[in-house]
Amino acid sequence: xxxxxxxxxxxxxxxxxxxxxxxxxxxxxxxxxxxxxxxxxxxxxxxxxxxxxxxxxxxxxxxxxxxxxxxxxxxxxxxxxxxxxxxxxxxxxxxxxxxxxxxxxxxxxxxxxxxxxxxxxxxxxxxxxxxxxxxxxxxxxxxxxxxxxxxxxxxxxxxxxxxxxxxxxxxxxxxxxxxxxxxxxxxxxxxxxxxxxxxxxxxxxxxxxxxxxxxxxxxxxxxxxxxxxxxxxxxxxxxxxxxxxxxxxxxxxxxxxxxxxxxxxxxxxxxxxxxxxxxxxxxxxxxxxx
Amino acid sequence: xxxxxxxxxxxxxxxxxxxxxxxxxxxxxxxxxxxxxxxxxxxxxxxxxxxxxxxxxxxxxxxxxxxxxxxxxxxxxxxxxxxxxxxxxxxxxxxxxxxxxxxxxxxxxxxxxxxxxxxxxxxxxxxxxxxxxxxxxxxxxxxxxxxxxxxxxxxxxxxxxxxxxxxxxxxxxxxxxxxxxxxxxxxxxxxxxxxxxxxxxxxxxxxxxxxxxxxxxxxxxxxxxxxxxxxxxxxxxxxxxxxxxxxxxxxxxxxxxxxxxxxxxxxxxxxxxxxxxxxxxxxxxxxxxxxxxxxxxxxxxxxxxxxxxxxxxxxxxxxxxxxxxxxxxx
Numbered sequence: 172x173x174x175x176x177x178x179x180x181x182x183x184x185x186x187x188x189x190x191x192x193x194x195x196x197x198x199x200x201x202x203x204x205x206x207x208x209x210x211x212x213x214x215x216x217x218x219x220x221x222x223x224x225x226x227x228x229x230x231x232x233x234x235x236x237x238x239x240x241x242x243x244x245x246x247x248x249x250x251x252x253x254x255x256x257x258x259x260x261x262x263x264x265x266x267x268x269x270x271x272x273x274x275x276x277x278x279x280x281x282x283x284x285x286x287x288x289x290x291x292x293x294x295x296x297x298x299x300x301x302x303x304x305x306x307x308x309x310x311x312x313x314x315x316x317x318x319x320x321x322x323x324x325x326x327x328x329x330x331x332x333x334x335x336x337x338x339x340x341x342x343x344x345x346x347x348x349x350x351x352x353x354x355x356x357x358x359x360x361x362x363x364x365x366x367x368x369x370x371x372x373x374x375x376x377x378x379x380x381x382x383x384x385x386x387x388x389x390x391x392x393x394x395x396x397x398x399x400x401x402x403x404x405x406x407x408x409x410x411x412x413x414x415x416x417x418x419x420x421x422x423x424x425x426x427x428x429x430x431x432x433x434x435x436x437x438x439x440x441x442x443x444x445x446x447x448x449x450x451x452x453x454x455x456x457x458x459x460x461x
Numbered sequence: 462x463x464x465x466x467x468x469x470x471x472x473x474x475x476x477x478x479x480x481x482x483x484x485x486x487x488x489x490x491x492x493x494x495x496x497x498x499x500x501x502x503x504x505x506x507x508x509x510x511x512x513x514x515x516x517x518x519x520x521x522x523x524x525x526x527x528x529x530x531x532x533x534x535x536x537x538x539x540x541x542x543x544x545x546x547x548x549x550x551x552x553x554x555x556x557x558x559x560x561x562x563x564x565x566x567x568x569x570x571x572x573x574x575x576x577x578x579x580x581x582x583x584x585x586x587x588x589x590x591x592x593x594x595x596x597x598x599x600x601x602x603x604x605x606x607x608x609x610x611x612x613x614x615x616x617x618x619x620x621x622x623x624x625x626x627x628x629x630x631x632x633x634x635x636x637x638x639x640x641x642x643x644x645x646x647x648x649x650x651x652x653x654x655x656x657x658x659x660x661x662x663x664x665x666x667x668x669x670x671x672x673x674x675x676x677x678x679x680x681x682x683x684x685x686x687x688x689x690x691x692x693x694x695x696x697x698x699x700x701x702x703x704x705x706x707x708x709x710x711x712x713x714x715x716x717x718x719x720x721x722x723x724x725x726x727x728x729x730x731x732x733x734x735x736x737x738x739x740x741x742x743x744x745x746x747x748x749x750x751x752x753x754x755x756x757x758x759x760x761x762x763x764x765x766x767x768x769x770x771x772x773x774x775x776x777x778x779x780x781x782x783x784x785x786x787x788x789x790x791x
Binding site: 218221222223242243244245246247248250251252254257259260261262263264267271272274275277279280281282283307309327 | 539542543544666667668669670672673675676677679680682683684685686687691725729730731733786
C-alpha cells in the first residue's frame with residue numbers, strides 16, 4: 172500500500188503557490204521525514220496527503236484510488252492525522268480522546284461499544300499509556316499528549332500516520348520516546364510521515380528524508396545522502412558541520428561557534444549580545460537609582 | 462456503583478420537583494387532594510381543576526422548557542467549542558422572540574408563530590456564524606457577534622412593540638418577553654411537545670459525534686466526520702428546541718448556559734452523558750425556579766428575573782471550576 176502525491180500544487184492566495192508540483196511517496200513500513208524551512212510547505216503537503224486540503228493541480232493517490240474520491244469515512248480508516256498538540260476546550264479523559272478515533276468505524280447516530288473500547292485500550296497499551304486511561308487529557312505533559320494522539324490514530328485502524336511536528340516542544344527523552352514509537356509502529360507495517368525542524372532527528376530516525384524548499388522537493392533519499400552540509404546551506408541559508416562519532420553516529424551542528432571571533436557572523440552576534448548586556452545593566456542601574 | 466446512584470438522582474430530581482410543585486401555591490392542597498385528583502376520587506372541583514389543569518401542565522411545561530433550553534445549550538457549547546455560549550448569547554433567543562412577536566403582530570395562527578420563531582432563530586445563528594467566520598471564528602468573536610446580532614433583533618423587537626396595538630397585542634408581547642410560564646396550560650404543552658421531541662431526539666442520537674465535533678475542525682474532518690453537515694444538523698435541532706421554548710414561554714435566560722456546566726461537573730465532559738444530564742438538570746432547575754417565581758411573593762416574580770439572580774453567581778462559580786480543571790475557552 173502506498174500513499175503518493177503526484178505533482179501537486181496548492182495556493183492559499185491565488186498566484187502565490189505554497190506547493191509547486193510536489194511528488195512524494197510514502198510506503199507502508201517506512202518512516203519518511205519531511206524537512207524544510209518555515210514556510211516551505213511542509214504542513215500544507217501533510218494536509219494534502221491527509222485529504223484535508225485539495226490540491227489545485229496534481230493528484231493524491233491512496234493505492235490506486237484517488238484520495239479525494241474516497242468518502243471521509245473510508246479515508247479516515249486508512250489515514251490518521253496526528254496534529255500538533257492542542258488543548259481541547261473540554262477536559263476529556265485519555266480514553267475518551269482515543270475512543271474518538273473510532274469515529275470512522277461508527278454510524279452517524281452510533282456510540283462506541285465494548286469492542287471499540289477494547290480497541291482503544293489496545294491502542295493505549297501500544298503507546299505505553301494504558302495506566303493513564305482515566306486521567307484528564309488536558310493534564311498530561313506535551314509528550315504524553317502526543318502519544319495519546321498517536322494512540323487515537325492507531326484506534327482509527329489506519330495504515331498511514333501523518334504526524335505534524337511531533338518532536339517540537341519536547342525534551343530529548345520525550346522526543347526519543349515518540350520517535351522510537353513511530354519507528355516501532357512502522358516495523359509492524361504502518362507507514363509514517365513526520366514533519367520536523369530537527370536535522371539530527373532526521374538523521375537518526377527515518378528510512379528516507381524529503382527536503383522541501385520554497386514549495387518544491389529539492390532532495391529526497393536516505394538521510395545521510397540528503398542531509399549534507401552543502402544541501403542544508405542551500406535550503407536553510409546557514410553552514411552546518413557533520414560530525415561522525417566513532418560508533419557511526421552522525422550529528423549536524425551549526426558551523427559558527429557560539430561567539431568566537433573567527434567566524435564572521437559569530438562576531439556580529441557577539442557584538443549584539445554585548446550590546447544587550449550593557450543595555451540591561453544600565454536599565455537595572457536606573458531602576459536601583461530611583 | 463456511584464455512577465448508578467448519580468443516574469438515579471438525575472432522574473429523581475426533576476420528578477421530585479414536579480411532584481412537590483403540585484402541592485405548593487397560594488391555594489393550599491394536601492396529599493389527599495393531590496392523590497384524589499389523580500385517582501378520580503371525590504375532591505372539590507376547584508382542587509381538581511387547580512391540580513390537573515393548572516399546576517400539572519405548568520410544571521410539566523416548565524420541565525420541558527428547561528430540558529430543551531439546557532439541551533440546546535449543551536449542544537451549542539460542544540458544537541462551537543465554547544463554554545460561554547448558549548441560545549441567548551448566540552442570538553437564537555432574540556431571533557426567535559422577534560419572529561414570534563412578528564407573527565403575533567400579523568395575527569397568524571399558532572403553528573405559524575412557532576414557524577416564525579424557528580425561522581428567525583435560524584436566521585440569527587446563521588448571521589452570527591457568518592460574521593464570526595468573517596473575523597476568524599475565535600470563541601471571543603463568536604460571542605461578540607452573537608451579542609451584536611442579538612441586539613439587532615432586540616431592536617427590531619422594539620419596533621414591533623412600538624407599532625403594536627397597545628390594548629391588545631402589546632401586553633401579550635411584553636408579558637411574554639419577560640419569560641413566564643404563567644400561561645402554560647395543556648394546549649401550550651401540546652404545542653411544545655412535538656418540536657421538543659424532534660429536536661431532543663436528533664441531538665441525543667448525535668451526542669457522541671458532538672465529542673468529535675468539539676475538537677478542532679480539521680481534526681474532526683480527519684476523523685472522517687462530515688463537519689459541515691453534522692454542524693448544520695445540530696444547529697437545526699438546537700434552534701428547533703429554543704424556538705419552541707421561546708414561543709411558549711418567552712425569553713428565559715441562563716438555564717442554557719449554566720446547566721451544561723453543572724452537568725459536566727457531575728458526569729464529566731463526555732457528551733454521551735452531558736446531554737441527558739443537562740436535560741434532567743435543566744428540567745429540575747426550571748421547575749424549582751418556576752415554583753419560586755409563583756410562590757415567593759404575593760404576585761408572580763418574572764421567571765427571567767429569577768433565573769438571572771440565581772444564574773449569574775452559579776455561572777461564575779461553575780466557570781471558575783471549568784478553568785481550574787484545565788478547561789479552555791480561547
